[in-house]
Amino acid sequence: MELERRRVLQIGGAIAAGAGLTGLTACSGGSGSGTSGAAGDRDKGKITVWSWQGPAAEMKALLPEFNKKYPDIAVTVEDIGNPAIWDKITTAMAAGGQGLADVLHIGVDYLPGYVEKFPNSLADLRAFGADSYRDAFAQGMWQTVSPRGERINALPWEANSGGFYYRADLFEQAGVDADALQTWDEAIEAGKKIKEKTGAYLLGIDKPASQPDAANFFQMLLQLQGAFYFNLDGEITLDSPEAVRAMTLIKTMNDAELVSDLAGGWNALMSSIKKGTAAVLPWPTWFGGIIEEQVPEEAGKWKVRLPPAVRRGGATAATVNSTHLAVAGSSKHQAAAWSFVEFVLTRPASQVSIYKGKGIAPALIKAYDDSVFHEPSAFFSGQKKGEIFLEALKAPSPAFNYTADYARALKVVTDAQSKVLLKGADPAKVLKEAADQLGKQTGRKVVR
DSSP, X not given: OHHHHHHXXXXXXXXXXOOOOBOOOOOOOTTOTTOOSTTOOTTOEEEEEEEOHHHHHHHHHHHHHHHHHXXXXXXXXXXXXXXXXXXXHHHHHHTTTTTXXXXXXXXXTTHHHHHHHSTTSBOOGGGGTGGGGTTSBOTTHHHHHSXXXXXXXXXXXXEEEBOXXXXXXXXXXXXXXXXXXXXXXXXXHHHHHXXXXXXXXXXXXXXXXXXXXXXXXXXXXXXXXXXXXXXXXXXXXXXXXXXXXXXXXXXXXXXXTOEEEOTTTXXXXXXHHHHTOBSEEOOBTTHHHHHHHHOGGGTTSEEEEOOOBSSTTOOOOOEEEEEEEEEBTTOTTHHHHHHHHHHHHSOHHHHHHHHHHHOXXXXXXXXXXXGGGGOOBTTTTTBOHXXXXXXXXXXOOOOOOOOTXXXXXXXXXXXXXXXXXXXXXXXXXXXHHHHHHHXXXXXXXXXX
């Protein structure tokens, strides 16, 4: 699910989505001011930061304020581009850290792979007092950066919750109360009425999986059930009852002709928004700004809520993607790098500034005390969408283990989904085949 979000940040799109999390103010814990050693001095040094366009620009904008506190730390923020940054990090790690930046911006789908393949490539942030921020971030975030509590690989930056953006005018025309939908089964029945009354589909999916993120919706349905492609031990759970339930919902929608085909990926999705093809866009926090950007003339026709539960009484909140800042294990200025990471991610004012600049939803809960997250949105019918997503970030949310084999998992999942959508295949059968295939490819145990 990271792929398209990153693409938007890469091109610097105006992302004005609201979200919620909290964090603590920057503190002088950990190494302490003036502490020197093998990791350098936390008040002095020359460090380089790797990121991509939107986030890189926002970190650059923070440098004058950072240098008021740390005048002797020289920071160079480099926009490596996305997806180029992933190959560049991998290449440098494979070379033992040669040429690697001091601070690395890493997505949740890449972090476990780097840690598994290159165990010493990232510094353990416990040495700098990162433990003091354990409760500062949205639920589930800490287990993502510190899976077993043995080390802290990074600090959370961005956290996006699953959302349910919808055309309120189409729901009203069909006589459907969107807020009353408690489950996706009810959403399917509503979709039938909407299709009959307005001609609009319920939602869209890239049926032939022309892009890896074709599985976004399936993955969100999984995460709403607290499930994923792997369990926290890295074992494959691809054909779990939760996965079968999620794929069965997708098949039911498709069989009822409620799913438009977004073959072509991102461009097809943007075209669909402009044409009003679908009544619902089940996308994360950050996507609200994309809708505003694409159809500004539709202000007041849109609303947003958290998605319905997969099963009655189930969760409606799930953190579906996130990004993090890590310190390279090869850095000679780890302490100074930590000072920068701490300033950017644990200081509410920094996160508020970044949100105002690019709409990047912070994982830091304390940041949401700022009024910018509680303002009504004219585009979204006066709703305080920041508060809606804050509710999700405060809700219980498990960590998900993407492992080093997430890309392989995506491939077998999207292939399975395409068989369901294009050939009417049985969800349980294709998911079992996908799980077995992934097990053979990776050597991981399939749990049933």
